[in-house]
Amino acid sequence: MTFCLGITVEEGLVGIGDTRITSGNEVITARKIRTLSVANGEFFIMTSGLRSVRDKTLTYFEEDIEAGLLDECDRLYKVVNDLSDQIRKVKREDKQALVDSGLGFDIHALVGGKLTRDKSHKLYLVYPEGNWVEISKNTPYYIIGERGYGKPVLDRTLVHSDSLLFALKVGCLAFDSTRISASDVDFPIDVVLYNQHTGELVEHRYEYEDLLDISAWWQERLRTLVHDLPSEWIENVASKLEKVSKHGP
Numbered sequence: 001m002t003f004c005l006g007i008t009v010e011e012g013l014v015g016i017g018d019t020r021i022t023s024g025n026e027v028i029t030a031r032k033i034r035t036l037s038v039a040n041g042e043f044f045i046m047t048s049g050l051r052s053v054r055d056k057t058l059t060y061f062e063e064d065i066e067a068g069l070l071d072e073c074d075r076l077y078k079v080v081n082d083l084s085d086q087i088r089k090v091k092r093e094d095k096q097a098l099v100d101s102g103l104g105f106d107i108h109a110l111v112g113g114k115l116t117r118d119k120s121h122k123l124y125l126v127y128p129e130g131n132w133v134e135i136s137k138n139t140p141y142y143i144i145g146e147r148g149y150g151k152p153v154l155d156r157t158l159v160h161s162d163s164l165l166f167a168l169k170v171g172c173l174a175f176d177s178t179r180i181s182a183s184d185v186d187f188p189i190d191v192v193l194y195n196q197h198t199g200e201l202v203e204h205r206y207e208y209e210d211l212l213d214i215s216a217w218w219q220e221r222l223r224t225l226v227h228d229l230p231s232e233w234i235e236n237v238a239s240k241l242e243k244v245s246k247h248g249p
Contacts, residue, residue, distance in 0.1 A: 001184040002048035002145030004032055005171050006110040007154075008123040008135055011164040013112040013194035016171045017046050018179075020186045033190045034058070035201055039071035042201050043079060043113025044192045048145035049106035049128070050098070053090055057107060060086040074117040077124065077132075083109060084130035091128070108144040110135075113194060113201070121196050143174070149181045150174030164193060172206075176215050187211075 001022070007014040017032040035044045045061075047054045061083050064070055073079045087107060095105040109126040123135040125142050135142050137160035143150060153174045158167065168191065178185050187208040194201050231238075 001182060002032060003150065003175055003178045003182075003185045004046040004048055004110060004144045005141060005150065005154075005174060006046065006112055006123050006125075006135065007141040007158065007167045007171055008112070008121065008137070009140060009158075009160055009162050009164060009167045010196075012196045013044075013121050013123055013192075014164065014167045014171050015044050015046055015110065015112060015192040016168075016175055017190050018175065018185045019188050019190065020184060021051060022184050023051060029188065031190055033192055033203075035192060035203060036062070036065060038065060038073055038079065038115070039068075040074045040117075041076075041113060041115040043076060043111060043115070044194075044201060045083070046110045046144065048108050050103065053094065053098075053105060053107045056094070057083070057086050057090050060089060074115050076111065076113055076115050076118055076122045077134075079115070080111050080124045080126060080132050083111065084126060084132060087126065087128065088130040091130075110142060110144055114196070114199065121194055141171075146178050146182045146185050149178040153177055164195065168193065172211065172214070173218060176211070176218065 002018065004017040005015070015033055019029045019031060021028050021030050032048070033044055033046050035042060047058065064082055064086070070079055070082055073082070091105055098105055105128055107128050110123065111126065112121065112123040114121040124132050125135060125144070126132045140160040141154050141158060151174070154170060158170050175189055179187070187206065189206050191204045191206065192201055
């Protein structure tokens with residue numbers, strides 16, 4: 001499984017991706033975030049799904065970039081359209097063979113960045129069918145891969161007006177929540193930040209030791225908050241338990 005998270009806030013974009021890939025009994029570490037450029041700007045792409053489908057799609061996509069076929073793209077959605085074309089191409093080539101082998105055609109992608117004619121930075125989600133949607137400020141994030149465990153942290157805390165660094169903090173906590181509960185998501189994690197003020201993409205990798213103290217701090221604070229939660233609303237249940245304990249059922 002995969003954890004790839006894309007966040008869009010007023011100040012820019014955050015991309016976070018784990019690096020664990022499980023194939024049968026084999027576990028390896030590989031990047032799931034790539035930073036790429038065309039003539040009119042830079043962008044990042046994150047993928048989840050069947051590894052063979054992901055690798056083949058990205059190979060075709062990067063071939064188009066290297067051949068200069070995307071140099072005329074001046075808005076990010078045009079780059080996303082080419083990625084969608086490559087997904088459909090791989091689907092035509094491989095889907096039936098995958099189905100015959102008992103596998104589904106599975107790939108999702110998150111693409112973020114800003115090209116010259118984009119009014120602001122953009123974040124797109126691309127589906128296995130090749131269609132796409134833009135991630136908007138109303139729900140300013142999306143997770144591809146293992147979604148369930150990190151989503152509550154983001155839903156409870158993140159809004160589009162938050163700072164870039166706040167978004168990074170919340171994103172790392174969402175990853176940590178997923179890592180704790182999902183055995184196939186793990187360190188290292190790769191992070192990419194797009195700052196709309198500078199127009200630059202910055203990449204960084206966190207190892208387990210880098211965030212160990214933060215994970216422990218977060219866990220202890222959660223336990224403390226549960227202890228500090230007002231208890232008046234459960235006192236009636238507690239009193240019933242006391243009566244049962246003293247007098248029997």
